[in-house]
Amino acid sequence: MTGLARQYGTLIALIVIIVAFSIASPGAFGTASNLINITQQMALLAIVAIGATMVMAVGEFDLSTAALVSFGGIFIVFLFKLGVPTPLACLIVLAAAGCFGAVSGYIVAKFEVLSFIATLAAGTIIGGVTFWLSDGATLFGDIPAGFRDLARGHALGIPTLTWWLIGVAIVVWLLLDKVEFGRRLYAIGGNREASRLAGVRIVPNTMVAFILCAMLAALVGMLLTGRIGSASPTGGGGYLLSAYAAVFLGMTAFREGEANVPGTLVGAGIIAVIGNGLTILGVSTFLQDIITGAIILAAVLVRRIGKGA
Amino acid sequence: MTGLARQYGTLIALIVIIVAFSIASPGAFGTASNLINITQQMALLAIVAIGATMVMAVGEFDLSTAALVSFGGIFIVFLFKLGVPTPLACLIVLAAAGCFGAVSGYIVAKFEVLSFIATLAAGTIIGGVTFWLSDGATLFGDIPAGFRDLARGHALGIPTLTWWLIGVAIVVWLLLDKVEFGRRLYAIGGNREASRLAGVRIVPNTMVAFILCAMLAALVGMLLTGRIGSASPTGGGGYLLSAYAAVFLGMTAFREGEANVPGTLVGAGIIAVIGNGLTILGVSTFLQDIITGAIILAAVLVRRIGKGA
Amino acid sequence: TDVSILTPYISSIPTNEMAQSFKAEGEKRGWNVTIIDTRNDFGQLASRIEDTVNAKASAIVLISTDPAQVQDQVALAHKAGIPVISLDGAKNADVAVNVTSNNFDLGVQLSEELIKSIGGKGNIVKFYHSAHPGVHQRELGLDEVLKKYPDVKIIADHFVKVPGPVDDGRIAMENILRQHGDAIDGVWAAFDDPGIGAELATESEKPDSKLVIMGIDGNAQAVDMIKSCTHYKATLRQDFPKMATVGAEQLEKILAGGKADKDELYVPAVTVTPESLGVTCN
Amino acid sequence: MLLEIRALEKRFSGARALAGADLAVEAGSVHGLLGENGAGKSTLIKSLSGLVSPDAGEIRIDGKAEIITSVRHAEDLGFRFIHQELSLVPHFTAVENAFVGRPYPKRGLFVDRAAMRAKVAATARDIAPDLPLDIPVGRMTTGQKQLVEIIRALMNEPARLVVMDEPTASLSDGEARRLHQAVRALAARGVAVIFISHRLDEVLDICDRYTVLRNGATTGTGAIADVNRADLVRLMSGHEEIRGGRAAPVAGGKPVLEVRDLPFGRRGSKVSLSVREGEIVGLYGLVGAGRSSFMKVLWGSRTSEGGTVFIDGASMRSGDIGARIAAGGAYVPEDRRGEGLITARSIAENLAITNLKSVRSSSGLPLTSRSGLAARTADIKQQLSIKMGSPWAHPLTLSGGNQQKLLFGRWFGGKIRLLILDEPSRGVDVGAKEEIHAIVRRLASEGVAVLMTTSDMDELLALSNRVLVLANGEFTSELSGDELSPQRIVAAAFHHPEQKESLA
Numbered sequence A, B: 001m002t003g004l005a006r007q008y009g010t011l012i013a014l015i016v017i018i019v020a021f022s023i024a025s026p027g028a029f030g031t032a033s034n035l036i037n038i039t040q041q042m043a044l045l046a047i048v049a050i051g052a053t054m055v056m057a058v059g060e061f062d063l064s065t066a067a068l069v070s071f072g073g074i075f076i077v078f079l080f081k082l083g084v085p086t087p088l089a090c091l092i093v094l095a096a097a098g099c100f101g102a103v104s105g106y107i108v109a110k111f112e113v114l115s116f117i118a119t120l121a122a123g124t125i126i127g128g129v130t131f132w133l134s135d136g137a138t139l140f141g142d143i144p145a146g147f148r149d150l151a152r153g154h155a156l157g158i159p160t161l162t163w164w165l166i167g168v169a170i171v172v173w174l175l176l177d178k179v180e181f182g183r184r185l186y187a188i189g190g191n192r193e194a195s196r197l198a199g200v201r202i203v204p205n206t207m208v209a210f211i212l213c214a215m216l217a218a219l220v221g222m223l224l225t226g227r228i229g230s231a232s233p234t235g236g237g238g239y240l241l242s243a244y245a246a247v248f249l250g251m252t253a254f255r256e257g258e259a260n261v262p263g264t265l266v267g268a269g270i271i272a273v274i275g276n277g278l279t280i281l282g283v284s285t286f287l288q289d290i291i292t293g294a295i296i297l298a299a300v301l302v303r304r305i306g307k308g309a
Numbered sequence C: 001t002d003v004s005i006l007t008p009y010i011s012s013i014p015t016n017e018m019a020q021s022f023k024a025e026g027e028k029r030g031w032n033v034t035i036i037d038t039r040n041d042f043g044q045l046a047s048r049i050e051d052t053v054n055a056k057a058s059a060i061v062l063i064s065t066d067p068a069q070v071q072d073q074v075a076l077a078h079k080a081g082i083p084v085i086s087l088d089g090a091k092n093a094d095v096a097v098n099v100t101s102n103n104f105d106l107g108v109q110l111s112e113e114l115i116k117s118i119g120g121k122g123n124i125v126k127f128y129h130s131a132h133p134g135v136h137q138r139e140l141g142l143d144e145v146l147k148k149y150p151d152v153k154i155i156a157d158h159f160v161k162v163p164g165p166v167d168d169g170r171i172a173m174e175n176i177l178r179q180h181g182d183a184i185d186g187v188w189a190a191f192d193d194p195g196i197g198a199e200l201a202t203e204s205e206k207p208d209s210k211l212v213i214m215g216i217d218g219n220a221q222a223v224d225m226i227k228s229c230t231h232y233k234a235t236l237r238q239d240f241p242k243m244a245t246v247g248a249e250q251l252e253k254i255l256a257g258g259k260a261d262k263d264e265l266y267v268p269a270v271t272v273t274p275e276s277l278g279v280t281c282n
Numbered sequence D: 001m002l003l004e005i006r007a008l009e010k011r012f013s014g015a016r017a018l019a020g021a022d023l024a025v026e027a028g029s030v031h032g033l034l035g036e037n038g039a040g041k042s043t044l045i046k047s048l049s050g051l052v053s054p055d056a057g058e059i060r061i062d063g064k065a066e067i068i069t070s071v072r073h074a075e076d077l078g079f080r081f082i083h084q085e086l087s088l089v090p091h092f093t094a095v096e097n098a099f100v101g102r103p104y105p106k107r108g109l110f111v112d113r114a115a116m117r118a119k120v121a122a123t124a125r126d127i128a129p130d131l132p133l134d135i136p137v138g139r140m141t142t143g144q145k146q147l148v149e150i151i152r153a154l155m156n157e158p159a160r161l162v163v164m165d166e167p168t169a170s171l172s173d174g175e176a177r178r179l180h181q182a183v184r185a186l187a188a189r190g191v192a193v194i195f196i197s198h199r200l201d202e203v204l205d206i207c208d209r210y211t212v213l214r215n216g217a218t219t220g221t222g223a224i225a226d227v228n229r230a231d232l233v234r235l236m237s238g239h240e241e242i243r244g245g246r247a248a249p250v251a252g253g254k255p256v257l258e259v260r261d262l263p264f265g266r267r268g269s270k271v272s273l274s275v276r277e278g279e280i281v282g283l284y285g286l287v288g289a290g291r292s293s294f295m296k297v298l299w300g301s302r303t304s305e306g307g308t309v310f311i312d313g314a315s316m317r318s319g320d321i322g323a324r325i326a327a328g329g330a331y332v333p334e335d336r337r338g339e340g341l342i343t344a345r346s347i348a349e350n351l352a353i354t355n356l357k358s359v360r361s362s363s364g365l366p367l368t369s370r371s372g373l374a375a376r377t378a379d380i381k382q383q384l385s386i387k388m389g390s391p392w393a394h395p396l397t398l399s400g401g402n403q404q405k406l407l408f409g410r411w412f413g414g415k416i417r418l419l420i421l422d423e424p425s426r427g428v429d430v431g432a433k434e435e436i437h438a439i440v441r442r443l444a445s446e447g448v449a450v451l452m453t454t455s456d457m458d459e460l461l462a463l464s465n466r467v468l469v470l471a472n473g474e475f476t477s478e479l480s481g482d483e484l485s486p487q488r489i490v491a492a493a494f495h496h497p498e499q500k501e502s503l504a
């Protein structure tokens, strides 16, 4: 029993939370349609967190993700206003985000600057660029309906955003767990020096992790714009800490101390379910914060208590 | 020359920045009164960062500082509204913050939960409490002038806030560098297991670091309230990333890879000087962000480039 | 003439509109206008005002800030002989003039409008953000009006998180709809962003619901929704360009050595409804 | 000649690591590379792996001058390395670690885990049949990690040259012997092996040729058949080897450490033992037998349920390290870097962390004085003849032997009653090892009780008055006096606890 709690504590926590809410509110929370809707509500956060998972796998940190989400949203609308067609605009945004990621990754890997400070600075710069593109204003209008549909509606009864999440999660999970590239990222993250001694090329591998993370963040910025029909230069601000909360929760979920995609999904799931359930129960926002914090603490402590020395 | 750049790169960066701004704007930036004023402007950020320095010295992270700043500001006004006299109110606020810090520290040290996720959860809880105390509103009024004077005005030609900074910096510097307690913190931060085997008690020492950090954050919340005459439940939000930016900049300033008080002061100084100088030069916010990010990157890269293999 | 616009909220639509309009007005008059934003941070706002005073700017324009929130710094500017005007802020002894729509009145107007459209009774959902003093005033307006209508009940409320208020409002509304469904008659949004989120949620979750959404600000996306005959039925558009124009005129007088006309000038708000936009919905 | 190195030189910010080193290695031979700590052995082989770029000199491969630029380059030349510092990824299992930086077997696009495991298991069968392949190496003992490194280097077929930098430092006789067989088998297949070790007897045993470095320069090379141990020591140090005899225990010493009914071992059998004043008790066992775990339980860094540990008659609470220190306990852990040194802090602080009171500026105030730190460092430096520069330098700037002395030195100054030593001279050269042994004997003669574990049979025999043997987590025998012979000890270590029920 305690063995099980230790092994899958965080997953069990998620299940317990879902069951508890279902009992408290069977008619509203515990319905299939609501549970499906939660997957849509968690999708954007989870995709950012999955990007962060890759960077954490190489043992680094990317604090510019939030800025990149905002950047992605503003830049795509900016391009639309210039009349750039949707597919090209999406490619340009992803490429631009990839460049930002490449620079951050290069600085971190090549000069061994602490990624915390390097990506904080990068995020500040990206934020400045975003404000400059938008004049600091929320951008609205000129967003093609075809683009908006990428983030709206359903297919086969599943929300489009959920499909995005499923796709991204599978691809990144394969990348990290099944392909050589992932082994290299985890090797670098686990022991950078040993990996270097073993001939793993630190700089290109780290850069690719940062590039993919940046692209996913920009993708989320675009999807968010599609979802709400406008883009704010600070729209991504809310994703930073909660995305990392999801990753860190996930690190305690399956493989001790390693960021991993299934764990991150569980982490994002916990955060989304708590938010959804407490709102449905009509708990006030302030109390929601207190309860959310307490549940997250409990979820990570489950594994630890009784572990002994 | 490159040796010097490597040794004191970040300090040199600060000096270069000050000289550059003084040349660009001798009449406004390079005046004694403005330079003194910068010390006042950096004071609050620097005090939060000094608290974070202690937690980083034990090798942990405290993400609840921002929430504690907001908490400190709201709670003191809340107490004033209840008619509690100033000295008692201050003590209550510090004690409450200390309790929050003690709990975070205990969880992190005892159960070896990653401090990132534990303090993120703690910060969410504290944020909820703060909102609940204030009903989510900015609190005005009922703030005694005597209290406000703790954060206003001058003494001996130096702003009161600067005196606070000087006092806190000296005390924490002594604690970390001269007192046995500091040796223990750095030992734990340097190698937790080795320190434990050598008889250093991990839990109480880590807890004290978190307690002091929390108290300093709450102190800043109170001083901020005194300075601007009101308290907002999100007033501390701006301090999180910039405080850690200061600490991380400082870690590259003097002792490679170790959080230290003089370094943190240099880091906070860089951030404050850039903000002040660019505003005086009339640079718009968007460009300010880009320049700030670039200067921070340059400051950390100075040491690194040319370091070779 | 160097004029500095200072605000903590540049990315909010009204603040931005005022700032940009004022900048345009100022440049028309040959002023050199800089916009400085402090990202919701009042401590930093205080520092930036000090810097501006040190840089000996000709005037300071505070936007969307109650000068009392940075009282000392405003007083410092006043003492240094630098005129301070406030847009969408509050009256203050050290401020030459505050040009605004009365936020409390806006709240009252919105509430009356909403309650009228649901027939004087029913359940409403409230989206609020009390951390912003101006927006908080609107909420107080609602409280005042509700005293007159005992049959109107707030069945759910949500503190809107910034940044990201639209998506936050949307997710909250999705969840509230699941709990209360058809029991909801109206949505009261203290500003348009969460209202837009609520509309998006209703569109996808309960498109045939009869609920009515109303907000404040005249946000372009909200106006667009009103024009498209959605659940969004009204927004109170504060006339931000007008506020900026009035502010610029007042400042011009002051800079010429004169005085402001009054310490507070109101620019009335305009109600945007399908009718006022010339569309008929059924 | 497969490999020829001529007049190689390398400086590290002023310090000379290599000053004209020569080395020639033939295919199919085992070449012993010897030298004191800091002689430049590791630096020499790092220049072969592309990690260090030499300042002068040349490296010839098959007679052709070659500049090795990167680890990949070295691998492409068919070189494999076991570096001295364990270089493993802690979260990875043995199988995953074996493939870091190597081409993975694949099925389609994806990594084929079954094939990976099969390949590793095949190599492990010969070297370390008992090694768990599927647990993260972070949870393994130092010896087991070392075995993983060895498997990793031997697993790859197309190797021409395998370089092993102290592969046996934490292996006990059993594992070392298997490694020796594997090394000879490699040589028989025509692979060249460079074998670095401080255990001279093993070098004499398995190598064909030797090269000795002193202060970065080659002082001798030739066939092993032509030299004996004394010759090698002379070449390494420039003087004769000094060997002290085993010290006799203090007569009539009272028991210092007493352990009663301490549950230990996977089946929870109870252990009782006592160590008297002046006695040196050695604990022996194979890799993973539980020696380090047992010492950690005694020291209180691992908790245990039930049983009692007494120091000088005072009972020690489980998990209370402070109480042990107060009672005069001292502990030198096995893993110098992981558990011993605080590498980011100065030498002086490392020496003071166990006893900060001793470096106060005044006894009443908890202020650490810089001069106090310097004085304590100078004192310990002198007592243990540590070769070091400034007390404010970081410990990793010292040679292995001197780092090890720091771990002893930090307990000096307070009273020492019980000394617990886990591999006290791992990776330390013959000379320094002798100095460390002298320290241990001196402490014992002053009445300190010593409990020690070591994988090095020579060391065990050189120091212990009494030997306890652990196998698979159970104490299988106790030997003293004339019973102390390598054969009997190893035989006991291989014993299975099931057959020895009565002894525990």
Ligand SMILES: Nc1ncnc2c1ncn2[C@@H]1O[C@H](COP(=O)(O)OP(=O)(O)OP(=O)(O)O)[C@@H](O)[C@H]1O
Residues within 6 Å of the ligand: D012, D013, D015, D016, D017, D018, D035, D036, D037, D038, D039, D040, D041, D042, D043, D044, D084, D397, D398, D399, D400, D401, D427, D429
């Ligand atoms: N990266 C480095 N920077 C500075 N000095 C170094 C570095 N690497 C080695 N040295 C110095 O070069 C000399 C040779 O070191 P090396 O590690 O090659 O010795 P070694 O013969 O392998 O010793 P040991 O038996 O202790 O492993 C030592 O004085 C060491 O301090």
Ligand SMILES: Nc1ncnc2c1ncn2[C@@H]1O[C@H](COP(=O)(O)OP(=O)(O)OP(=O)(O)O)[C@@H](O)[C@H]1O
Residues within 6 Å of the ligand: D139, D140, D141, D142, D143, D144, D170, D264, D265, D266, D285, D286, D287, D288, D289, D290, D291, D292, D293, D294, D334, D455, D472, D473
């Ligand atoms: N009695 C025991 N109770 C619980 N676990 C044990 C016991 N003995 C050994 N182990 C486990 O088995 C492994 C061997 O432990 P230990 O480090 O003590 O071995 P060792 O004999 O010192 O080996 P090495 O020579 O490799 O250092 C460890 O993973 C340890 O957790």
Ligand SMILES: [Mg+2]
Residues within 6 Å of the ligand: D041, D042, D043, D084, D165
């Ligand atoms: Mg070596």
Ligand SMILES: [Mg+2]
Residues within 6 Å of the ligand: D141, D142, D291, D292, D293, D334, D422
């Ligand atoms: Mg051991």
